[in-house]
């Protein structure tokens with residue numbers, strides 16, 4: 215078999231332009247997503263592709279949500295959700311590619327391909343989640359399970375397509391309890407405070423959400439420990455009409471969820487046109503350091519209850 219020369223990208227461009235001009239090449243199938251590299255597309259069926267190759271995603275279905283210990287997840291109407299499952303329906307709530315991008319160092323440009331123990335090493339990890347449109351019996355939009363972030367865990371999200379709502383609850387650095395709902399249309403980038411409970415709900419789907427996360431203490435960038443991990447679910451949840459329902463105890467402990475906090479401190483941390491994934495892949499250590507330092511400073515100042 216004879217060897218072939220390496221593909222000529224210029225020649226490829228010419229052929230594609232030629233076929234497009236003749237009408238012999240179909241339009242690209244879905245919008246290109248700003249994921250730090252070119253060629254990632256959302257297909258009409260809600261799947262994702264990279265250079266035309268399907269991304270293998272892990273499905274989370276209603277049954278997975280029902281399997282979670284009821285002590286660490288909170289559903290508006292678990293009986294109705296169980297009844298739906300028993301009737302033979304087990305819809306996909308969301309699909310995820312964990313470690314969508316190589317994890318990266320917060321202090322250098324190193325990207326770690328297919329690494330191990332990336333969180334424990336204090337690396338910045340990157341996940342991609344696609345929420346399917348739909349509503350659970352009980353009135354909640356399709357949703358994540360919800361979990362507590364670690365005390366030293368910085369987590370930032372960017373909604374790339376669709377619209378989501380994030381329910382966030384916790385205590386700020388001074389111990390004041392808070393709860394809020396942040397509505398996030400495509401193009402929204404938002405950070406969540408440290409040591410918080412959060413649940414994502416799809417309002418318009420499929421909703422593509424990219425997020426980065428790092429344990430700052432493991433990275434040597436903050437004092438304290440990351441080991442403490444709360445489990446018990448916050449007994450509040452969001453319905454499709456954007457009302458929050460929950461246990462009386464939860465409303466007493468966390469308050470009635472309000473609107474999203476001011477995150478002015480975060481606004482200018484990304485350069486114009488720079489996506490969160492661009493930051494992950496291409497951002498300088500100095501830029502990442504500024505993001506981390508600014509988040510820690512905001513937390514010191516009371517985030518999410520910021521002085522105005």
Ligand SMILES: [Fe+2]
Pocket residue numbers: 361362363369412
């Ligand atoms: Fe999280």
